[in-house]
Amino acid sequence: MIGYLEGTVKRIRRDHLILLCGPVGYLVYVSAPSLYEEGQHLALYTHQQFKEDGQMLYGFEDEEVYQLFTLLIQVKGLGCKTVMSMLAHADGDTIIRAIENGDAAALKKLPGIGAKTAGQILLDLKGKIVLPESSSKKAEKTVSPQVGEVEEALLSLGYKQPEIDSINPSELAKEHPGVDALLRCCLKELARRKKGI
Structure with a gap:
């Protein structure tokens, strides 16, 4: 049973990534592959599922x-x-x-x-x-109306909450006051991460 993997992200695909651990690459399903970058060092707790037609690995940082x-x-x-x-x-x-x-x-x-x-x-x-x-x-953390409005806009555009959380809109708001400026900044940061820049 594989319970933990640590290595380098080799490839990122639609619903999974290839994690290179030494000379072996493991195909691991994760909830949001777009949050990762190729070449990134990554450690995951894993659940190994056994099926009639094969095995599958699901990975979690937390x-x-x-x-x-x-x-x-x-x-x-x-x-x-x-x-x-x-x-x-x-x-x-x-x-x-x-x-x-x-x-x-x-x-x-x-x-x-x-x-x-x-x-x-x-x-x-x-x-x-x-x-x-x-x-x-985390549950007690308050979000400013400006950040809340931007997060709602990003959700309506199809972004997932984990993706939004990963760029920390509250922190970006310190340098980009105003809903429009913050939204543009968030979109730019999300696009940059998807491209792996």
């Missing part, structure tokens, strides 16, 4: 997200790919808070999650996930 993933795939009706899609659209803290608050409506906004599956997630996991202290602090 061990808490890895643990959330392993809990979610035990829920009836949820598979690895569906959970990875959930994590691509919302960070682990958001999903944990939705579960702990019994917020089925928030869960139903995630791809592949209908009313029945949302209910099953709450039935199986509500009250069983301890929100980490670091996550609680």
